[in-house]
Amino acid sequence: MGSDEARSGHPVTAMQWKNYSMERVVKTLPMPLAYRLQTADVYDPVTNKPRLQAILDHMSKEGRLEEDVAIRIVQEATVIFRKEPNVVEITAPTSTISVCGDVHGQFFDLVKLFEVGGNPDTQRYLFLGDYVDRGYFAVECVLYLAAQKIHHPNTLYMLRGNHECRHLTEHFTFRAECLCKFSENFFNICMEMFDTLPLVALLNGQFFCVHGGISPEVQTLSDVQKIDRFREPPAHGPLCDLLWSDPNSEFGNEKTNDFFVHNATRGCSYYFTYPAVCDFLNRNNLLSVIRAHEVQDMGYKMYKENKSTGFPALITVFSAPNYLDVYQNKAAILKYEQGKMNIRQFKNQDHPYWLPNFMDVFVWSFPFVVEKVTDLLLCLLSVCSDDELQEEVQHRGSVVGEGVSYNRVMNEYKVVKDKIESERPLRAQAQLSQERRQVLKTKILTFARLARLFEVLRVEQENVSKLKALSPNGVLPVGALAGGKETLLQALNGVPGVKSFKQAKALDRVNERMPSPTPVKASASVKPAAPAAATPSGTLGRATSMPPTSSGGSRTDIKNETPSNSRIPPVKTAVAAAQR
Structure with missing residues (x-):
């Protein structure tokens, strides 16, 4: 029994349902029923009323x-x-x-x-x-x-x-x-x-x-x-x-x-x-x-x-x-x-x-794709010196959080820099203006921070979804992603020492208001x-x-x-x- 047969337009039997569910990666989780109940499936021809048990079982x-x-x-x-x-x-x-x-x-x-x-x-x-x-x-x-x-x-x-x-x-x-x-x-x-x-x-x-x-x-x-x-x-x-x-x-x-x-x-x-x-x-x-x-x-x-x-x-x-x-x-x-x-x-x-706001899998996968794109951009833009980058991130540890650390950025930068400088004439190196190097350095750090944001989106999807549910219009608080996992957890936990129910109620308070326009x-x-x-x-x-x-x-x-x-x-x- 395959998925095509299960979606052929007819209700599946209990045995077919069991076989159908085995196609999933999580074997214990059955796939949603694709067949939509018709009038004949829902309404009893004798009473002309909906069949409650059929509706309940199906939904x-x-x-x-x-x-x-x-x-x-x-x-x-x-x-x-x-x-x-x-x-x-x-x-x-x-x-x-x-x-x-x-x-x-x-x-x-x-x-x-x-x-x-x-x-x-x-x-x-x-x-x-x-x-x-x-x-x-x-x-x-x-x-x-x-x-x-x-x-x-x-x-x-x-x-x-x-x-x-x-x-x-x-x-x-x-x-x-x-x-x-x-x-x-x-x-x-x-x-x-x-x-x-x-x-x-x-x-x-x-x-x-x-x-x-x-x-x-x-x-x-x-x-x-x-x-x-x-x-x-x-x-x-x-x-x-x-x-x-x-x-x-x-x-x-x-x-x-x-x-x-x-x-x-x-x-x-x-x-x-x-x-x-x-x-x-x-x-x-x-x-x-x-x-x-x-x-x-x-x-x-x-x-x-x-x-x-x-x-x-x-x-x-x-x-x-x-x-x-x-x-x-x-x-x-x-x-x-x-x-x-x-x-x-x-x-x-x-x-x-x-998924939040009924988003589809393509929208949901966007952070995964963008994270890899930002990694590529980091490599393309890493053309300023080690000392300049080191000076920018001194005393700040990692600029991009777990998984996209400063060392990772520097290693990728060095590989690309060595290749570029080996092919660049010495005279061309001398002509690179300080302003240009500063612009490139800023771009590197900007994309490094973007890499952090999208990695947080990928790794912390569950916490992001919870926080969106508690925020007006599904918008995250400013800085929630830039701060990484710790900031997300802090936003969810609210004030330390308060019970979880009170934390959630305090966070959700803004959603208790009648939405604009202001009454x-x-x-x-x-x-x-x-x-x-x-x-x-x-x-x-x-x-x-x-x-x-x-x-x-x-x-x-x-x-x-x-x-x-x-x-x-x-x-x-x-x-x-x-x-x-």
């Missing part, structure tokens, strides 16, 4: 679908999303529902998520957005989730995240991935689907589930229903806030009475405070806000309890483990069942390797809203004081003490971090 082996099939799946899911309201109400009196955070194109971890959460045929799911960008398998995530939505329109729910828009997908990786795997048309079809995704889910009448957070312009759930969601999210306003806002870094221990403060990290929207969340929950008779949007070292974070309920006012969940292949974080999902909230954690799965800046602060009974609809009043508490941050075991006069049904919570 898990890096296989793709024909573009018309992929477009059909996305468009059928779009029809379902379009019919859903801005606020999806999900009842969960007895059955289990898993609340999932950011996925970010990590398809093989998404498969693990469904293993941890259970079969969607028997379990319900709520995804909080950010299915694309950053990871290199976002197309697979979109197609698989869309196919699941077609099968389970009333038990699997997907909200919109801040990355489900044209602005961010063009700035990051999803558009480039669509062009690599399909076309611009497929990308536009996906954008149309993203425009239809609901914004908020109300879980069991108690939990306000959203991607980012609350907004000063959203006082009640009816305010969310009034938003026109079928469009590109703006740079300010309630739609922007629901997708972009974050909790204050001192959530629960603020030294301000402001409910909302401009979000300098994102460059748009707001930081919301603990009093703002408690006011929103009490105003709407809710128990907690569940959101995603921020990577967490343990996959989740539970914040300070609401004094009136004894339950965490805010919960963050993040479901992309080892985010960007750098963060080394765990992922988590929240499983809500019969009034009990469990947290299930899982680690990242191995996945196929993609309209929100006001420095927004005063809190008054209690519902005393505030006219659509107006903002002064803060009501909240009693301070001594603790904040995450909790591992939380008991709900719902007041007897509250309409919120009792909820028991136990964080059972079942690590997979």
